[in-house]
Amino acid sequence: MTNAPLLALNLADWLSLFLHYLLFSLLSVGGAITTAPEMHRYLVDQQHWLSEAQFSSSIAIAQTAPGPNILFVAVVGWNIGTNAGGLSTAFLGTLITMTGLLLPSTILSYLASRWVHENSELRAASAFKQGMKPIVIALICATGWILACAQTDPARNWSLWLLTASATLFFWRTKIHVLWLLAAGAILGWFGIV
């Protein structure tokens, strides 16, 4: 992969990766995608374990594949592992990021779901839900923004921005299926138009 860093990760690095994903899990209100900016900050900006291109392609591949988009977490882990050596570390990376992201939030949700279900009329529960809404929406928009910024070729930037802007408009205003627009983006990129 272009510009992919070669890594020598030791036990402490893997442990640190796991601990960070445990934290991301607890921060993932509104879905795993809202922690993508935080993963980007940690993995690309701080640790340099992934290149910009690898980070954004991980999300693009997960959006294209069938299944919940939480799977971008698996692809990110897979790519860190690939950078660190090969197939066995790729599986290790996937295992660490997925269990790290799922463990705290699933335990919390499993225990809390009944409580919330039975107490949805409580003032505090409703205030929490209502208060989180604008924050979750802003986090989702910030994720899209960071992904759009991740394309680093300045000479071509304007056309990628235009593609992101028009894709936003299409998804917002029409009922066109996701795969059609992803295919259009792939074709434009394949022929070097964007």
Added chain:
Amino acid sequence: MGYMPGPNIVNLSLMIGGRYFGLSGAMAALGGLLIIPLVIVLLMSAAYAHYSDYPAVSGALRGMGSVAAGLIIATGIKLSSSLKFSPLGIPLCIVIGSICFACIALLRWPLAFVLPGLGSLTFILAYWKQKL
């Protein structure tokens, strides 16, 4: 479930599996939801890594990445229509949302500070403002 931490679809499957079949049902629902798509997406990643040296392939992924960014932004815009009924009121929601966006997208501050900070503020505001 959007306001609980964790992927929504994962939380939903756990909730439904757990409600009808207990803990083992919750685990089965989660496995059923994730395993096959996980295998597919990893095969796709491995295939991409193998061919990413070809400019056309990495170009295609770059184009898809830009579209995916648009998809995520559009999701945020669509969700914002639910703020119409917020006890906080639309102007306050815009202010809070803009601050949050600036902190994360522009300043790139850690979510571990921004989320508890802004979250406790909006919790207090919503608690105080909502009608009983």
